[in-house]
Amino acid sequence: MASIRTKSVLPGYRLTLGFTILYLSLIVLIPLAGLVVKTAGLTLPQLWDTVTSPRVVASYRVSLLTAFYAALVNVVFGLIVAWVLVRYRFPGKKIVDGLIDIPFALPTAVAGIALTSIYAPNGWIGKLVEPLGLKIAYTPLGITVALIFIGVPFVVRTVQPVLQDLESDMEEAAVLLGAYRWRTFRKVILPELVPPLLTGFALAFARGIGEYGSVVFISGNMPLKTEITPLLIITKLEQYEYSQATAIALVLLVLSFGLLLIINSLQRWSNRRLRSS
């Protein structure tokens, strides 16, 4: 099918495609290529030493682990919230549904200072947990809290439409065959939700790795402990260590592209299953 090129009667092919490619190149592709070229100016050992120095490796660890745990929390609660929003009626449902999108629309700096003042030792929740010997702000736990906030919409909004389209025939069949509700959920519903859950997880994880604004206030930014990779790039830039900043950025970029590819194939998988069901 793809090899057949039908001639369209519609105008504007050259104009729109030409403008699209020009604009894409100027704003996105050329600047990103510059990053790669700049890194190529380093010798391989230099590059390797930069991206594997202890402080940098520690920052990957902090970024990856906090993003992973935050995405995991969002998978669990995102599934519950999506389920409740699709299947039940309750007072305040519209408000809960609307609040889900807040992390998309609220500027990250606003979220950052608000979360910090809540979870700092003298904040509402910070004060509550302090007697338990628990510190949230200025620890990796605080970074995770910020990334949970940022990731809320991803899982809910990917699971919701799939849950909505799920045919009830299969559930009815399972009940007729004598399955209990929990078993029906595990054997019939959950398998359908695996692709959107994975997609939502990957989206939240990818966003969490690159996130800066909401994290930088609550993290405390201690090298080796609570310093995330994006912040380290900025620190290197402010010290005029351009090639080091660029090398670290390249690692982060490669990681993000890998995740983007995974997300794209997950979404295709999810769409195929949606269509075939």
Added chain:
Amino acid sequence: MAGALPSVAPVSRETKSKHLTESTRVKWTLIGISILFVGVVVLLPLITVLLEAFRKGWSAYVEALKDPDAIAALKLTLTTALVAVPLNTIFGVAAAWAITKFRFRGKNLLITLIDLPYAVSPVISGLVYILLFGAQGFLGPWLIDHNVKIVFATPGIILATMFVTFPFVARELIPLMESQGIQDEEAAVSLGSRGWRTFFKVTLPNIKWGLLYGIILCNARAMGEFGAVSVVSGHIRGETNTLPLHIEILYNEYQYTAAFAVASLLMLMAIVTLIIKSFIESRMVSSKHGE
């Protein structure tokens, strides 16, 4: 096609038999967990912004917003959005037209490339412009010779914002226009309608809600972007600070009330955006049912 709508109106399932649903106890436990989770994670920060902003009363709130640096930051934020959003809108429409109305090789690659800025950390979105236009960058020496300032000035802030908000409009329009097909336009063209006329009279009415949806989300991100802008801004007070950067400076100077007062402005922008968004969603659902 349901794919055109990011969120779908809830369906009532009250009619199904009770074997197909959970016990009341389970149901209300799940609802309770959801409300608690969304309340603590999302609602609490919003309430905090308001309480902190008005902690020292109304006059301190107004004072913080009337500060000349805050007004300069507001102006810069509006200028940035006013340039970045229309440009990305034109791009989004052109890209969606090319992708959905024609067949060509490499279309999937093009779609993936348009998505790239979503995957890139905001910090890197700013960094790439420093590498191009900074003093040590590829074009840096030439720019200095010709006395053109891009980074640590308004053009750099606009460019970084354009990068970050690049996919928003295109991403909304592509699935929508894909699902609408090309029959309407083909009919118009075969009746003798010209290119632009076809677009304005046939396509635009079909996509107006999706387009508006993309524009308001693009605008919200453009006004709120922090990481990318922070890298290219240079943080010159009253000159290269946008509202989010102004919040950071106030916060780091322990002027919490002022920081939260300015933050409340951006929070208002976010809430208005979401209200318009849900209005558009209801229009899109009803126009779909009207077909």
